[in-house]
Amino acid sequence: MKKSVFFGSVTAVALAATGALAAEGDTLKEVKARGELYCGVNTGLVGFAAPDASGNWSGFDVAFCKALAAAVLGDPAKVKYVPTTGQTRFTALSSGEVDILARNSTWTFQRDTDLKLDFVGVNYYDGQGFMVRKDLGVSSAKELNGATICIQTGTTTELNLADYFKANNMEYQPVNIDSNAEGEQQYMAGACDAYTTDASGLAATRAAFADPENHIILPEIISKEPLGPAVRHGDNNWGDIARWTLYALIAAEEYGVTSANIDELAKSSQNPEVQRLLGTSDDLGKMIGLDAEWARRAIKASGNYGEIFAATIGEQTPIGLARGLNAQWTQGGLMYAMPFR
């Protein structure tokens, strides 16, 4: 909670005292030397990133960390998960606390440029929504005039909320919270009428309630929230590795490569695109400083994009999110991996 001060000062001190931060091109070397990938994740959002009772992290974002660790280090378990709040995440990334940030972060102009981050792609197309109790008798966000709304500080949702209420000429009273857990607690205690964050986050939060049927997510989606992993600006090679690991997962789904049939396909597939992806022809891995089988390991870690989605947040899970915009482009969605060539 007080970590932002801590991270802020860490950045300030790190900027002031360390010789040189991981300069261009160093992150890959550093991660390999360390033998562990530091991955910034949510402090606890079921389905995206949350530790279970024995401390093992799992979720949609965690699966990406695992895939990246498998591609780079050869072992999906070699990840240290660093929980970050909405306020601490970017500072943690830019101060070198984490190598990559996979924490439902929205790709915006200012973050990409001014904050010196590089978003490597979009792994979930989302939008901001509202959750209210059913007995409040509200069926549209337009009826929330005068309501008290719980909002995570340091997020794009904070800014969208202000804009939305201003555009609709409505008043609201914000209650600033620092993490999803705190928001959940305040919302459950009735300290706010509505809780707002990304619609996927709302679904995940609601799934963790004892009485999910008593809460509804309002139909209005008030913003575009393309969520994706981010790396520090300047280290282009590391950014490429992260980007193409993500594309490998998405492409694997498109070509029907799953964690189950991958070994067989690697031997027998006649599809040149699959061959290139799995490293059986053309050594693409060498071009980004990895070996030929990097993508094969990444896909094997938790499966392809579709498998990860289904296992963590899909319709069969308590969170129950439909693919919607996140379906493959061939299925009318927006998931579109650039060609492996």
Place this chain on the structure above:
Amino acid sequence: MVSYPGVDQPPFRLSMLIYDRRYRSLTIQAVVFILVMLAASWLIDNTLRNLAIMGKTFSFDFLFRRAGYDIPQQLIPYNSDDTHLRATIVGLLNTLQVSVLGCIAATVLGVIVGVLRLSSNWLIARLMTVYVEVFRNIPLLLWILVCLAIFTEVMPPPNAYRGENPAASMVLFDLIAPTNRYTAIPSLGMSNPPGTITLGRESLSWALVAYVVVIAAAFLARHLLRRWAQRVQDQTGKRPTTWWINLAFFVVPLLLLTWHFGLHLIPPVLRGFNFAEGINLDNAFVVLWLALTLYTGAFIAEIVRAGIMAVSRGQTEAAFALGLRPRRTMSLVILPQALRVIIPPLISQYLNLTKNSSLAIAVGYMDLRGTLGGTTLNQTGREMECMVLMMGIYLALSLLISGGMNVFNSRVKLKER
């Protein structure tokens, strides 16, 4: 070293910088100064170089950009279209608000508890000891979280006040509604308002100005009355009874003003999701204020107790022997002497309270740390600038408090003639 006429001083040699006591201290100072300067320049150089590597510049331009976020607690008008600078000022005012009110409440509480702890009543003295020890020895953050938990979990939500048979009812003649979001208290309304002074976006009611003037005048009158009573006492040996005139100075004009403006209370009413009309005291503020007061009050109680005990018993006995009543003994003999001991440590308690108010983040109270060091820092990514600015503001604030209290201290300290 004494120089004798006729005896030649040995000529200056370089080794004297180390072996000669006249020069050695200068040498050490020069070396330390150079080292400190080197360390500072190394830090600054590194900062600039690392900022350059990350492609960041050091600039305060972001302060003049649109903030875009809303702040729940605001003393001056603010909306999301205002700049980060104004958000910072709103945060600073919130810090000041909770610090000033916290210092006042903690002082009142501390003085009462400190005096009661010396009481001859066994039970009261022990109860006060328990309070002091419990609050002094548990971290402030825990107290803040405990208070917050009590307010959010125990108080009813606003809609519990709704309906024919509400689950909760307002207290104190239906004027105050405690909820798990805020405490709704009545606001003041005027049926004959005198208009306002407008300075930019801030406005000030003439009524407030009138009240301040009347109260200041009453204090002046009270001062003059005292001087007159003193003169009469010096001449005749009898002090005239003045308390009722004194009281009248305050009560009569204030009553007249209130009657003229038609001042009345507007009770809060439940409208839509929340209470309206009245003033909603945010729980974040109340919790922080309460926790800061209780925590710092315990320290101040100990300081007050120490101050009173530092005045020797002989002073009290001497005052009694002169025929002073116990109350007068306290106000004329004990307290003035005790204050000399109390003020210096009290300054550091005020400083502590002000700095501790930055724990506001735990309850979502948007103080300076919450606006400049929280949302602004996060939305703009200017860690270095925000941290430097925030440290500068806290430093300036602390120096101001300490300067002001030192002036007060020099007025009450022992006058040496």
